[in-house]
Amino acid sequence: MNLIQTIEREIVTNRERADVDVRPGDTVRVHAKIIEGDKARIQVYEGTVIRIHRNGPGTTFTVRKMSSGVGVERIFPASSPNIAKIEVVSRYKVRRARLYFLRRLTGKAARLKPLRDTTRDAAAR
Amino acid sequence: MKRTPLGLFGRKLGMTQLFEADGTVVPVTVLEVAPNSILRVKTAEGKDGYNALQVAYGTQKAHRLTRARLGQFKGVPALEESPARHIGEIRFADAPAGYEAGQTIAVGDVFEAGKRVDVTGTSKGKGFAGVMKRHHFAGFERSHGVHEYFRHGGSIGTRLTPGHTFKGKRMGGHMGDERVTIQNLVIAKIDADRNLLFVRGAVPGRNDAMIFVRRAIKDV
Numbered sequence: 528m529n530l531i532q533t534i535e536r537e538i539v540t541n542r543e544r545a546d547v548d549v550r551p552g553d554t555v556r557v558h559a560k561i562i563e564g565d566k567a568r569i570q571v572y573e574g575t576v577i578r579i580h581r582n583g584p585g586t587t588f589t590v591r592k593m594s595s596g597v598g599v600e601r602i603f604p605a606s607s608p609n610i611a612k613i614e615v616v617s618r619y620k621v622r623r624a625r626l627y628f629l630r631r632l633t634g635k636a637a638r639l640k641p642l643r644d645t646t647r648d649a650a651a652r
Numbered sequence: 653m654k655r656t657p658l659g660l661f662g663r664k665l666g667m668t669q670l671f672e673a674d675g676t677v678v679p680v681t682v683l684e685v686a687p688n689s690i691l692r693v694k695t696a697e698g699k700d701g702y703n704a705l706q707v708a709y710g711t712q713k714a715h716r717l718t719r720a721r722l723g724q725f726k727g728v729p730a731l732e733e734s735p736a737r738h739i740g741e742i743r744f745a746d747a748p749a750g751y752e753a754g755q756t757i758a759v760g761d762v763f764e765a766g767k768r769v770d771v772t773g774t775s776k777g778k779g780f781a782g783v784m785k786r787h788h789f790a791g792f793e794r795s796h797g798v799h800e801y802f803r804h805g806g807s808i809g810t811r812l813t814p815g816h817t818f819k820g821k822r823m824g825g826h827m828g829d830e831r832v833t834i835q836n837l838v839i840a841k842i843d844a845d846r847n848l849l850f851v852r853g854a855v856p857g858r859n860d861a862m863i864f865v866r867r868a869i870k871d872v
Contacts, residue, residue: 529665530665530682530684530846530848531665531666531668531682531859534665534668534682534848535668538668538669538670538671542671560675562674583668584668584669584670584671585668585669585677604671604675604677606671607671607675607677608671608672608673608674608675609674609675
């Protein structure tokens with residue numbers, strides 16, 4: 528690992544927020560700090576992760592949700608201090624890294640398959 | 653000669669980004685500026701005839717250097733032990749006071765976060781570049797009957813008067829691989845323990861290139 532990679536890793540690991548394992552297809556709740564004038568408040572944005580762009584400290588992820596019938600996508604810088612917390616609400620089985628196909632699907636068609644239950648007694652149930 | 657503020661030789665590591673507390677992203681170039689050791693102090697009054705500090709930086713195995721080069725390190729015990737790879741000169745208008753051979757100057761001694769610096773390096777070579785890349789000419793339209801003339805520069809002069817193309821007419825030619833100084837870059841962060849300088853913005857040259865960083869001449 529060269530020095531620049533070491534530096535980049537430090538920038539990522541030194542952030543205050545705890546690391547969260549986020550994957551494409553996850554439904555996440557992003558607690559984003561919104562600064563209005565001199566006041567800061569936290570806004571929760573919930574949606575599906577459709578893309579993770581990995582680039583060290585510049586890593587971003589795109590969260591898509593339907594907001595009053597309109598598709599909304601927000602790109603969050605993963606290392607930004609303006610993200611207070613990320614919660615993974617549920618995880619789904621997806622077979623690709625970029626879920627752009629969700630953009631042309633709505634309603635029931637836009638659902639993702641739940642993860643297969645891989646615990647040992649799953650078949651018995 | 654104009655006054656040259658104190659500077660150091662170093663190496664460009666590459667670019668990355670930092671976050672400020674409010675979430676602002678700062679694009680930075682990381683420079684490794686290891687301590688420069690003073691080899692000789694040159695003065696206008698002395699036999700050199702000009703004021704400068706001759707400094708050595710980087711490391712090199714002794715067997716890879718010529719005896720002539722090794723001879724330059726004589727008198728500086730640390731460099732006789734582990735020779736330097738490069739030797740450079742930092743020129744001054746006035747005789748550099750308070751310096752003597754054997755001293756080392758580190759990043760923390762010269763720079764501080766928030767201050768501005770000028771960075772000199774050798775730009776990436778672009779080869780024989782056309783007029784659009786080299787001089788930002790607009791070129792021609794892709795359509796409307798333009799025929800095999802898309803990236804040309806157009807006319808380079810008139811006819812019998814003046815009968816020749818003016819000197820300095822901008823044309824294609826070799827681009828890049830030249831000495832470039834970027835002025836007034838803000839120091840975003842200093843890591844004195846690891847000899848790192850985080851400078852806001854881009855710096856000429858490829859990653860790993862040798863660079864010279866000095867306090868900005870225009871900084872007040």
